[in-house]
Amino acid sequence: MNHAKARLVDLAHAAGVSTATVSRVLNGKPGVRSDTRDAVHAAAAALHYPLERPTRRPGPVAIMTGELSNPSFAAFAEMADTLLYSAGVPNFVCPAGPSGTSEEQHLETLLTMDIAGIISISGMPANNTLPVEPYERVLEAGIPTVFINSPSEQLEAGFFSCSDAEAVASSVAHLRSLGHTRIGLAVGPDRFLPARRKVAAFRALGFGADSVAMTQFTAEGGQVATGRLVASGHTAIVCGSDLMALGAVREARVRGLGVPEDLSVVGFDDSPLMAFTEPALTTVRQPVGAITSAAVAALLRAMDGTPLDTTEVLFHPDLIIRRSTAPAP
The missing domain is CATH 3.40.50.2300 (Response regulator)
Incomplete structure (x- = not known):
């Protein structure tokens, strides 16, 4: 078995320990006996399993969003900025409105830059009249990308949406x-x-x-x-x-x-x-906070080398009852 096919469970089986123990060894956590640690290292060598975690992809993250005059787009962009800043990741916002720079134009520019990832908010995949090829080029360039409220079966990326x-x-x-x-x-x-x-x-x-x-x-x-x-x-x-x-x-x-x-x-x-x-x-x-938190967390993991899960994650909305609804006349 080569490292491309070896999984954490295979490493655990070969070492005779649990996957949780393997994870602690691989991440350098304390509380593991030396002979157990040696067994995991020996199994990793036999399976050609890489022990060193890849370094985080350098550069800032681009937050791609529709026109910021839409309060929903602005809320997601602001939350993404806050979460990335808290994680020590610089970022910038690319507003793509009908009267300004288009999303495709932004992506063409980003491909010439050294960026770590992209968060797309209600982007091109949500519009069936627009091509997804610009994002295919981004993904082919190895730039991790996550989408909020714009899933696509054509792209190998992360997708997070409100139901x-x-x-x-x-x-x-x-x-x-x-x-x-x-x-x-x-x-x-x-x-x-x-x-x-x-x-x-x-x-x-x-x-x-x-x-x-x-x-x-x-x-x-x-x-x-x-x-x-x-x-x-x-x-x-x-x-x-x-x-x-x-x-x-x-x-x-x-x-x-x-x-x-x-x-x-x-x-x-x-x-x-x-x-x-x-x-x-x-x-x-x-649930802007929950959706954005999940998207940012997945992007950060991808920037550290963990492949993105392409299954769309749906989040539960909440009905807020105020005064614009009443019994039928």
Whole structure:
């Protein structure tokens, strides 16, 4: 058996000890008898198992994100910066907005630099109209990369996302408990994976296509979607973002409707200040801290030489109930 195939369990079996003991020996931890340590070293030599841990990949980490005017993107970027700084890893943010430098342009520049890794927040893989080749080139260059809310089966990277299905299910369950039966879903374009996942989860709960309005993940998009859904008799709307929810409240007022007296509205993200809107917004809170902590930890391990697990890790959101939802009229 060569070192490319040898695993920790193989080393433990050859040495006649537990994997925990092997791990303590490999990491230089105290509390292991000298003869046991010698047995692990002998087994490692026989299996050609490398005993020295590779040195950490040098350079800063690039945090790739959409436009920072989106409060959700900014929250993830800020948390990533905080965690990396605490780990002693320098970093910088690459905002990729429609009016500025594109994500692909940023990646082309990063390939010319000595960087240790990349964190991509709601990046190109989340948009099915954009190619993933720029990230394939990054990975081929040996740069560890993790993605937040943008999984891809085409890339050998780490993926960490909020569960859109749970977000929709908890929102709908709350509205149904208030007596609403005509519930609509307002989300962004079909090209975005989070929108497609939310629609699939919503339709699975028994709602028809006439209860879905796909526009843009903006306040204006929420206003347009709400106009369509209210016109077709819906009394409650689940929105794909807090910005869309604010647009929904605006459209209700334009139509002379009260929120939540005539129309209940649920957002998504729990962006800063949503507790201070009028009315305070009921919304689904993404676990920004948990998602980012897991992504950063995986990236740091990859920078130390541990391969990334490519299985997408889904995190549970929380429904935060405030004053924008009420019993059905």
